[in-house]
Amino acid sequence: MGETFVQKAFGNRIGKKLKVNEIVFLEPDYILTHDNTAAIIKKLDEVKSDIKVKYPDRLVIILDHVIPASSEKTALNHKEIREFVKKQGIKNFYDIGRGICHQVLPEEGFAKPAGIVVGSDSHTCTYGAFSCLGTGIDRTEAAGLWITGQTWFKVPESFKISLKGKFRKGVSAKDLILTIIGDLGADGANYVSVEFHGDSLQHLDIDSRMTIANMGVEMGAKFALFPPDDILKNHFKSRGWDFSIPVAWSDKDAEYSLIKEYELSEIVPCVSKPHAVDKYSSVKDLQGLFFEQYLIGTCTNGRISDIEVTSKILKGKKISANVRLLVLPASSEIYSEASRAGFLADLAEAGATILPPGCGPCLGAHQGVLAPGEKCLSTANRNFKGRMGCKDSEIYLASSETVAASALKGVLTDPREVL
Amino acid sequence: MAIFAYIQDDINTDLLYPGKYTYLGTKPSDIKEHLLEDLDPTFKDRVKNGDIIIAGKNFGCGSSREQPNVGLKYVGIQAIIAKSFSRIFFRSATNQGLLLIELPAVVDAYKEGDFIEIDSKKGVVLLNNTQFNFPALPTEMQNILKAGGLLEYIKENLK
Structure with missing residues (x-):
């Protein structure tokens, strides 16, 4: 054996x-x-x-x-x-x-x-x-x-x-x-x-x-x-x-x-629903769901490819009114690369808030804490109750493509519509 | 002796101790203030030395934060009986000298008002009049538990 x-x-x-x-x-x-x-x-x-x-x-x-x-x-x-x-x-x-x-x-x-x-x-x-x-x-x-x-x-x-x-x-x-x-x-x-x-x-x-x-x-x-x-x-x-x-x-x-x-060709854009990572739904089945906050970053999806695709979706456009988008490059290396490539400028112009390279809002200790009743669409790895600092808020997890496309439209959006 | 029954699966570390407190107090008495806050806000005021927790499967999943274990040991939880435990939580409980017992049959059979007695040496849980056996831990983990936790075990071996 x-x-x-x-x-x-x-x-x-x-x-x-x-x-x-x-x-x-x-x-x-x-x-x-x-x-x-x-x-x-x-x-x-x-x-x-x-x-x-x-x-x-x-x-x-x-x-x-x-x-x-x-x-x-x-x-x-x-x-x-x-x-x-x-x-x-x-x-x-x-x-x-x-x-x-x-x-x-x-x-x-x-x-x-x-x-x-x-x-x-x-x-x-x-x-x-x-x-x-x-x-x-x-x-x-x-x-x-x-x-x-x-x-x-x-x-x-x-x-x-x-x-x-x-x-x-x-x-x-x-x-x-x-x-x-x-x-x-x-x-x-x-x-x-x-x-x-x-x-x-x-x-x-x-x-x-x-x-x-x-x-x-x-x-x-x-x-x-x-x-x-x-x-x-x-x-x-x-x-x-x-x-x-x-x-x-x-x-x-x-x-x-x-x-x-x-x-892999059968995999579709999807989200994990509150308050457990294994609560799967396709994006299609929840299309149009409103979120106040969008987060791209963390140790799951804060890499250069994530920032690049986000910038590709948002360059020259504005995120929807009434929503906020937080972007955190995962390291100083990624931050500087994204900066030199112009991605961060594109994102800032699109209305994103760029945060320093760190864990940021993911664990609810600071930066981007949610208010009661709010929902966040995040590229992080965990959507447990209270994870982002407030037990009366909801977190959905998705890919950078899905979060960027959704921040653009202001509601959950299949990224294939904008790519 | 009271039994706190949380018969649900995947009770995660954020429910046991919210992440927003992880870099604030580290003393067991500080931890107690937020212990199980988002699962059962009344727990910290009701819990007494020798109490038992019963839960479903994958108890303690999520973060590697040890405050749940440190806190539960500090308030005197005798043991947690669950259908299963998450890996990091299981290891961490042993490191704090907290006894975890994996016995799905007890969790399934338990009803409010039932009586539970644990004999950890014999590996027996008595639920009312029915006896359930649980397997012994690997020797390495038993030694850590016997010493009262990993740091106590290391202290003994440094001498």
């Missing part, structure tokens, strides 16, 4: 073949934390005062969740983190303005094929786009990892999702992953390593893969993995990085607890 990618990647580290459900102790390559680092520092002190981080070079700290600071309390958190970084000699620190952790960590080259990155953030599974085993842990476990450098992992079972064909115009990776989550359910892949296979991968660029992998956790997945193929190789080469694959992609005869196939 062949092996899945996670069996190989874990097994390679301890030099033996691993069975599903076996528990192994491993040292992750990197431990990601963000604004929550302030709380984790306090946990270190609980264990022992003046304790040294075991492997300071394995820490990656990126300030993104509430940036710039929104209050004295969040400003103090940031200050404590900067002091800690200095004191512990942590070199992989990215202060406010650099961008969202799940965009910045791969841009800085920390997400590598068969690498292990744990993060005190559930969307750490985004790194599966780089064949990297990324998964979320809590703050306490991050503190433990800073001290000991290792933690336990259960070898998860795997799903194989085969993708065939090409998207039709106006349809993108977000529509695909919302469709998959709608089919499998919010716990459909709980504890599972989800692997993406099939001929379509040659048409799915890194941005698309990141959107899909990012939302793996919304169906419970531990990992959401793409193969280390030519697209990934070319991405690494284009950034001047070495591309090495410590273990090969999963074997053809590996064991999967579920095998599912999607024909």
Whole structure:
């Protein structure tokens, strides 16, 4: 019997073949934390005062969740983190303005094929786009990892999702992953390593893969993995990085607890309805629904391709009166690229509010909080009740194409009407 | 001992502890103030040491925020019995020394006013007069739970 990618990647580290459900102790390559680092520092002190981080070079700290600071309390958190970084000699620190952790960590080259990155953030599974085993842990476990450098992992079972064909115009990776989550359910892949296979991968660029992998956790997945193929190789080469694959992609005869196939040409623009990500509806079935606020950005859809398509839809036009559009490039790299290409100017002229590269309104802590009774159409990954700061508001999730087209018309609109 | 029954699926971390508070208070007493705020605003004032929560499947899905677990441990929740738990939540509960019991049969059979007793050592839940067994956790997780949480476990091993 062949092996899945996670069996190989874990097994390679301890030099033996691993069975599903076996528990192994491993040292992750990197431990990601963000604004929550302030709380984790306090946990270190609980264990022992003046304790040294075991492997300071394995820490990656990126300030993104509430940036710039929104209050004295969040400003103090940031200050404590900067002091800690200095004191512990942590070199992989990215202060406010650099961008969202799940965009910045791969841009800085920390997400590598068969690498292990744990993060005190559930969307750490985004790194599966780089064949990297990324998964979320809590703050306490991050503190433990800073001290000991290792933690336990259960070898998860795997799903194989085969993708065939090409998207039709106006349809993108977000529509695909919302469709998959709608089919499998919010716990459909709980504890599972989800692997993406099939001929379509040659048409799915890194941005698309990141959107899909990012939302793996919304169906419970531990990992959401793409193969280390030519697209990934070319991405690494284009950034001047070495591309090495410590273990090969999963074997053809590996064991999967579920095998599912999607024909991309059958995917249509869709939304996820409040208050659960697995509540699928096609855009067509809800066409004309009014939203006060539109959001393009976050670790799901704040990449250059998202800003580019938004600009393509809105250039030379104005968003509808009585609605507001927020756009957040996911990193400083994307911000500057979008700026140089003229996309941000196009969007500002169309009436969009451009926010700094960060998590912004997604988690309801600041920027773009909703009022009771309001609705937001967002490219984010979560539409839970209260997520954007108000429990009496509603969030619908969609692709950048759909959100841009809808902001233009002022109601939910199929992007194929305007593209 | 009271039982808080929230028999619904996919109770997520925003319902257990809204995201807008995640970078404010971090002390367990601060967390208690917003615990389960958007699920049951009366919970924080009614909960007492030794109480039990019962829920449907995929309890704790969503964010990796640990405030729900920290808060529930702090207010003295004896255990959460659910049809299933989300992965990160499950791990996090163990890290806080909070007992989670996956027993769909108990959740299905439970009716308001029922009596529940838990013997965690024997792996038994008694629902009125019916006994339900739950499987032991992997040794690695048991050791963390026994120590009272991950940091306590690490402290013991640093000595």
